[in-house]
Amino acid sequence: MRQADAVIIGGGPAGLAAAVELYHKGITDILILERESSLGGILKQCIHDGFGLSRFGETLSGPEYAQRFIDQVEELKIPYITDATVIRLTGDKKVYAASREGIIEIQAKAVMLAMGCRERTRGAISIPGERPAGVWTAGVAQSYINLQNKMVGREVVILGSGDIGMIMARRMTLEGAHVQAVFELQPYASGLPRNIEQCLRDYDIPLYLSHTVTDILGKDRLEGVVVSQVDEKLQPVPGTEKTYHCDTLILSVGLIPENELSLEAGVTLDDRSKGAVVDENYQTDVEGIFAAGNVLHVHDLVDFVSMEAEKLADAMARYIREGGLPPCELDIKTDGNVTHTIPQKVSGKKSFRLAMRVRRPMKDGAIEITQDGKTVKRYKFKKALPAEMIQIPVEAEKLNGEAPLEVNVIC
Amino acid sequence: MLRQFTCIMCPMGCSLEAEVLPEGRVEKVTGNNCKRGKEYAVREVTNPVRNIASSVLVENGELPLASVRLNAPIPKKDIFPVMAEIRKIKVTAPVSIGQIVLQDVLGTGSDVIITKNVKRKAEEL
Numbered sequence: 241m242r243q244a245d246a247v248i249i250g251g252g253p254a255g256l257a258a259a260v261e262l263y264h265k266g267i268t269d270i271l272i273l274e275r276e277s278s279l280g281g282i283l284k285q286c287i288h289d290g291f292g293l294s295r296f297g298e299t300l301s302g303p304e305y306a307q308r309f310i311d312q313v314e315e316l317k318i319p320y321i322t323d324a325t326v327i328r329l330t331g332d333k334k335v336y337a338a339s340r341e342g343i344i345e346i347q348a349k350a351v352m353l354a355m356g357c358r359e360r361t362r363g364a365i366s367i368p369g370e371r372p373a374g375v376w377t378a379g380v381a382q383s384y385i386n387l388q389n390k391m392v393g394r395e396v397v398i399l400g401s402g403d404i405g406m407i408m409a410r411r412m413t414l415e416g417a418h419v420q421a422v423f424e425l426q427p428y429a430s431g432l433p434r435n436i437e438q439c440l441r442d443y444d445i446p447l448y449l450s451h452t453v454t455d456i457l458g459k460d461r462l463e464g465v466v467v468s469q470v471d472e473k474l475q476p477v478p479g480t481e482k483t484y485h486c487d488t489l490i491l492s493v494g495l496i497p498e499n500e501l502s503l504e505a506g507v508t509l510d511d512r513s514k515g516a517v518v519d520e521n522y523q524t525d526v527e528g529i530f531a532a533g534n535v536l537h538v539h540d541l542v543d544f545v546s547m548e549a550e551k552l553a554d555a556m557a558r559y560i561r562e563g564g565l566p567p568c569e570l571d572i573k574t575d576g577n578v579t580h581t582i583p584q585k586v587s588g589k590k591s592f593r594l595a596m597r598v599r600r601p602m603k604d605g606a607i608e609i610t611q612d613g614k615t616v617k618r619y620k621f622k623k624a625l626p627a628e629m630i631q632i633p634v635e636a637e638k639l640n641g642e643a644p645l646e647v648n649v650i651c
Numbered sequence: 652m653l654r655q656f657t658c659i660m661c662p663m664g665c666s667l668e669a670e671v672l673p674e675g676r677v678e679k680v681t682g683n684n685c686k687r688g689k690e691y692a693v694r695e696v697t698n699p700v701r702n703i704a705s706s707v708l709v710e711n712g713e714l715p716l717a718s719v720r721l722n723a724p725i726p727k728k729d730i731f732p733v734m735a736e737i738r739k740i741k742v743t744a745p746v747s748i749g750q751i752v753l754q755d756v757l758g759t760g761s762d763v764i765i766t767k768n769v770k771r772k773a774e775e776l
Contacts, residue, residue, distance in 0.1 A: 284767075287704045287705070287706060287718035287719075287720070287766065287767075288704045288720075289702050289704055289720050290662075293661050293662070294661075294662075299702075300766075301704055301718060301720050301766040301767075303718050303748070303766050303767035304748055304766045304767075307748055307767075307768065386706055386716065386718065387714070387715075387716065388715065388716075389706075389708070389715045389716050414703065414705060414730070414731075414734050415705075432662055432664055433657045433664035433666075434657060434658070434659040434661075434662060434664040436657065437656075437657040437659050437664075438659045438701065442701065442727065540662065541662050623666075628662075628664075
């Protein structure tokens with residue numbers, strides 16, 4: 241069986257950034273396994289600009305952003321195999337991949353989970369009605385248009401105000417389609433305010449909050465959708481149905497970390513984030529298996545994916561060199577205003593960066609991190625949106641190594 | 652007159668307020684966390700600009716399309732005419748990031764540049 245210090249599952253932004261950082265930290269026996277035919281992950285199809293402002297101080301398209309990391313991987317001669325799908329991962333860090341050369345078997349000292357996430361589909365949100373062609377998730381439509389030169393439709397309705405849905409509203413408008421409206425179930429948008437501005441408002445595409453699709457019409461090809469208003473419990477209000485004639489319905493209704501391999505390896509997942517439970521080193525509860533990027537929790541910015549992966553790589557390099565990391569036994573508990581936190585566990589002896597989201601839009605409040613009833617950190621905000629991940633640095637000097645931490649939103 | 656904007660210069664998406672004088676000059680901008688926000692609000696009042704991205708056909712490439720963007724933003728009113736120009740572009744592989752495929756599109760001063768490396772199609776054996 242082949243051996244490697246570090247095996248990285250996934251050659252997208254998280255995996256690439258971690259590989260380069262591992263190399264710089266002295267770990268050079270690395271192998272990246274990528275299931276597609278080239279590196280770069282989802283960035284390959286994200287041709288719009290706006291990437292890289294935090295990481296590189298300039299604004300780039302997705303493919304350009306990815307290429308910066310791919311160039312470094314090539315320059316450093318970090319080994320990678322494309323068209324290689326990892327089909328099995330064990331708790332003792334054996335990795336099995338199906339590749340063009342047959343099954344590859346590798347015993348790793350440490351494994352990074354960097355598989356990213358996938359889109360929720362029509363089935364996940366149980367839209368009733370017929371099953372005609374013309375119903376796509378936003379990412380699939382994006383792949384058809386941006387990678388395969390296939391236009392998916394002309395008269396478009398979008399369900400869900402996720403960033404990819406809004407970006408596809410603009411993209412399809414630029415390609416000559418007519419986007420009638422974006423409908424969002426929640427009373428607030430799930431994507432970033434700048435995308436509402438530059439993808440919808442710029443093109444006079446209306447955004448209707450508290451609305452959802454309640455029926456799908458058409459036999460072979462989509463002919464229309466029925467849209468209803470929803471009440472505070474998100475239930476359709478009878479009598480509010482309105483039919484929109486369209487040939488295309490784009491779904492942008494959420495992303496889910498892709499964790500089948502993690503589960504097989506015995507990694508415990510967090511029900512809230514749908515990713516692994518990790519400590520301040522991004523190590524899961526299976527020793528030597530680490531996770532970062534969208535497989536851990538869905539990010540709104542790729543820059544933060546890269547930076548998170550680089551932090552993981554620092555800890556992973558130490559794990560490989562020293563054969564282990566100090567235990568992290570303190571839980572981070574949250575109140576009902578917080579969807580989840582990363583990490584979920586800390587040692588109380590090391591500075592860390594807390595990533596979290598609020599459950600609903602809030603104004604003029606503060607996030608308070610306490611331990612033993614004492615305030616460790618207070619983070620004031622003018623506005624907090626579920627669409628925006630909040631990151632709060634927490635310094636080791638303020639922590640004790642004994643009591644769990646609590647995160648509360650005061651508003 | 653007070654005008655409100657959501658800044659699109661970075662993901663923070665600051666809510667901006669611009670005080671606009673009757674002659675169309677911006678007197679004061681508030682709500683921004685950096686100088687880019689102020690510049691953005693002034694431009695939104697005087698001459699709003701945007702960058703756009705699309706893709707162009709590649710002949711003999713390992714991929715059918717290469718993505719492109721503008722290397723500088725253009726006035727909002729020029730977006731659709733510029734898209735029509737981009738649609739006419741056809742390139743031959745190989746192409747690489749940063750390569751200009753249409754200079755000074757419609758006299759806007761912006762160039763259309765490639766944003767994805769596309770190699771030549773591997774020869775059939």
